[in-house]
Amino acid sequence: MSRPLLSFFLVTPVAAAILAVALGLVCIAADVMSPDTDPLVRAAQFAGVGPAPWAVVAFLVGAVAARSGGGVVTGMFWAVGALLLADGIYYLGHVYLDSRALSEVLVRSALVWAAVAVGAGVGFGAAGALWSNSTPSVAGVALALLGATLVVEAAYLAGPDLGALVGGAEDTAVDRGRALFGAVEIIAALGLILLAPRRGRLVFSVALVGATAVAFVLGPILMEVTSTAITAG
Numbered sequence: 001m002s003r004p005l006l007s008f009f010l011v012t013p014v015a016a017a018i019l020a021v022a023l024g025l026v027c028i029a030a031d032v033m034s035p036d037t038d039p040l041v042r043a044a045q046f047a048g049v050g051p052a053p054w055a056v057v058a059f060l061v062g063a064v065a066a067r068s069g070g071g072v073v074t075g076m077f078w079a080v081g082a083l084l085l086a087d088g089i090y091y092l093g094h095v096y097l098d099s100r101a102l103s104e105v106l107v108r109s110a111l112v113w114a115a116v117a118v119g120a121g122v123g124f125g126a127a128g129a130l131w132s133n134s135t136p137s138v139a140g141v142a143l144a145l146l147g148a149t150l151v152v153e154a155a156y157l158a159g160p161d162l163g164a165l166v167g168g169a170e171d172t173a174v175d176r177g178r179a180l181f182g183a184v185e186i187i188a189a190l191g192l193i194l195l196a197p198r199r200g201r202l203v204f205s206v207a208l209v210g211a212t213a214v215a216f217v218l219g220p221i222l223m224e225v226t227s228t229a230i231t232a233g
Contacts, residue, residue: 003176007198008111009132009227011064011068012043012061012064012068012070012072012078013059013064013078013081015064015078016061016079016081016082016085017063017076017082017085018059018063019057019060019086020081020082020083020085020086020089021086021089022073023054023057023082023083023086023089024085024086024087024089024090024093025089025093026047026053027048027049027053027086027090028048028050028089028090028093029044029048030044030045030046030047030049030052031046031048031049031094031117032094032097033045038177039176039177039179039180040177040180041177042175042176042177042178042181042185043177043178043180043181043184045183046157046158046177046178046181049157051120051124051149052149052150052158052185054083054086054117054120054155055120055124055146055149056146057079057082057083057084057086058080058121058123058124058125058126058128059099059125059127059131060119060128061075061078061079061121061125061128062075062076062079062110062124062126062127062128062129062130062131062132063075063077063083063128063129063131063132063145064124064128064132065078065079065125065128065129065130066129066130066131066133067132067133067193068175070129071133072126072129072130074129075125075126075128075129076121076122076125076126077125078119078125079108079122079124079125079126080117080118080121080122081119081121081124082121083118083120083121084114084117084121085114085116086117087110087114087115087117088114089153090112090218091106091109091110093194094106098111104138105230106230108230112226112229112230113175113226116226123145124145124146127143127145127146128142128146130142131143131195135147135200136196136197136198136199136200136203137199137200137203138200139196139197139200139209140196140197140200140201140202140203140204141203141204141207143192143195143196143200143204144169144192144204144205144208144210144211145207145211146189146192147189147190147192147204147208147211147212148184148189148208148211148212148214148215149215150185150188150189150192151186151189151208151212151215152212152215152216152219153185153187154181154182154183154185154186154189155182156200156219156220157178157181157182157184158178158179158181158182158183159182161174161175161176161178161179161182165169172213192204192208193205199232
């Protein structure tokens with residue numbers, strides 16, 4: 001069996017399935033866990049509610065596809081499949097656990113996020129494949145897309161708490177778990193420079209700044225669009 005066929009029929013789908021199940025279960029756990037004041041538990045909860053983990057999964061699936069001999073299209077295909085599977089696990093898991101009733105709003109929410117999963121799978125699956133098997137400059141730009149997602153999520157989700165903690169605010173005014181989650185995401189985003197090809201690190205740094213600026217503008221718009229689509233009707 002040639003490497004592209006091996007990627008399409010064995011290596012990549014197995015990796016996609018494992019990552020999808022893990023992502024779906026983590027997101028369910030983040031929702032159903034009782035509120036906890038322990039910073040580590042709180043940080044784990046936030047890891048399951050933001051878009052960055054979904055982007056990471058799609059990126060990894062795309063990278064696995066390329067490393068296994070597949071191309072960009074193969075990476076996008078299986079990345080979309082992984083996110084759709086995670087979306088199904090998340091919503092069906094809630095119904096199974098009786099934590100949410102099967103309602104019109106729940107079904108609409110699942111369908112809206114399935115559409116988002118398709119878009120994210122295509123974009124980040126392609127980015128992962130290009131990072132894994134492309135020129136240094138293209139790989140740097142592809143990696144910057146993932147980094148920008150981490151930075152913007154950290155800023156929106158944990159920015160105020162992280163800023164208050166750095167500023168020496170009292171413990172009662174800071175969600176340390178949220179701040180920890182944001183700090184980890186920012187460190188991870190900056191650490192991605194180590195994964196950029198040596199000749200693509202400058203491109204990565206410049207692209208990270210540009211992609212982050214664009215994401216700061218588009219992020220709230222996309223969230224507003226998805227929220228409106230879920231509540232409409």
